[in-house]
Amino acid sequence: MDLPRPVRLFDCAPAPNPRRVTIFMSEKGINLPVEQVDIMAGAQFGAHRERVGVHHLPALELEDGRFLTESTAICRYLEALWPEPNLMGEDPLEAAEIEMWSRRVEFGLLLSAAAVLRHGNPKMAVMEDQVPAWAEANRPRVLAGLDRLDARLGVSAYIAGERYTMADITALVAVDFLRAARVAVPERLVRLLAWRRELAARRALAA
Numbered sequence: 207m208d209l210p211r212p213v214r215l216f217d218c219a220p221a222p223n224p225r226r227v228t229i230f231m232s233e234k235g236i237n238l239p240v241e242q243v244d245i246m247a248g249a250q251f252g253a254h255r256e257r258v259g260v261h262h263l264p265a266l267e268l269e270d271g272r273f274l275t276e277s278t279a280i281c282r283y284l285e286a287l288w289p290e291p292n293l294m295g296e297d298p299l300e301a302a303e304i305e306m307w308s309r310r311v312e313f314g315l316l317l318s319a320a321a322v323l324r325h326g327n328p329k330m331a332v333m334e335d336q337v338p339a340w341a342e343a344n345r346p347r348v349l350a351g352l353d354r355l356d357a358r359l360g361v362s363a364y365i366a367g368e369r370y371t372m373a374d375i376t377a378l379v380a381v382d383f384l385r386a387a388r389v390a391v392p393e394r395l396v397r398l399l400a401w402r403r404e405l406a407a408r409r410a411l412a413a
């Protein structure tokens with residue numbers, strides 16, 4: 207199949223969703239021109255939104271002029287073009303399990319962490335109509351999400367099973383993002399902390 211090649215990634219290095227894509231690319235050894243969009247300065251609401259159609263990052267520009275957004279959709283396309291190493295599933299069942307875990311982490315941790323930061327830090331007013339009570343409501347949800355990840359790592363070595371996949375990338379980005387939200391991972395979550403230490407040895411995570 208003759209698929210349009212990606213020509214450029216629009217990124218915002220400190221932000222979690224773009225980081226999922228840059229780690230994914232790094233794991234696969236994909237090198238593309240990367241353009242930074244400074245969301246803290248509101249740059250996503252200018253030329254970026256006009257070009258892409260939505261203001262979110264990441265966005266992948268294709269050679270035919272189309273743009274893909276949504277980190278998972280971008281990664282799925284990249285995986286089709288660069289199948290190795292496989293990160294999104296070798297067969298339909300594994301693909302479904304990886305997506306299931308990745309979505310659980312997105313909805314059960316990453317979104318709550320984002321709410322703590324976006325609604326709780328006055329600097330984030332550039333991109334959010336802030337409701338500080340929503341930040342507070344999400345703090346216990348973040349801790350519950352971390353508990354669930356720690357429990358999961360008592361069942362399998364990695365988030366979606368016995369190998370490193372996209373679900374680990376989503377979880378790692380969510381856990382690291384807690385630093386920006388000023389939430390510490392409780393020390394009692396020893397399996398989660400050991401998993402994070404193990405992933406630190408991966409070359410792609412220097413990205």
Ligand SMILES: N[C@@H](CCC(=O)N[C@@H](CS)C(=O)NCC(=O)O)C(=O)O
Nearest residue numbers: 221222223245262263264276277333
């Ligand atoms: N579901 C989207 C979320 C994209 C998203 O919310 N990106 C954030 C950065 S992590 C963003 O663009 N924020 C800018 C804003 O909200 O104005 C994805 O997976 O890519």
